[in-house]
Amino acid sequence: MIAKSDVENILAKYFGETTDRDTIQRVSDEIAGLTQEWELLDLSADLMGFTLSVTCTDICYLAEHIERGEEIRLFRRRKTPEKIIA
Incomplete structure (x- = not known):
């Protein structure tokens, strides 16, 4: 598998400032x-009945980093992979 960060770096160099992040x-x-x-x-969005809040920084690792302005992306494995039709 190709490292996603490597792909992003190559695309950013290739497209330059003409393409947004x-x-x-x-x-x-x-x-x-x-x-x-x-x-x-x-x-x-509302995740399983809970809303992520930056007010829980004393107990919530993610909220602490979000409050600092860091980019957090959270992925969930799909139950069944989608088939891509070319």
Whole structure:
């Protein structure tokens, strides 16, 4: 498997400033095969009845890092991988 960070670096160099970071991440996800087996969870959405809150920084590792402005991406393995039709 290709390291996703390596793919992102190559795409960023190739496309330069003409392409935003989200687009580069989506393309690198496709190249690295992450979207077939894994899905990116939206941390702003309600997850299993709980909402991620930055007010729980004393007990919540993720919230502490989010509060610092760090980028956190959380993936969940899909129950059945999607089939990609070319």
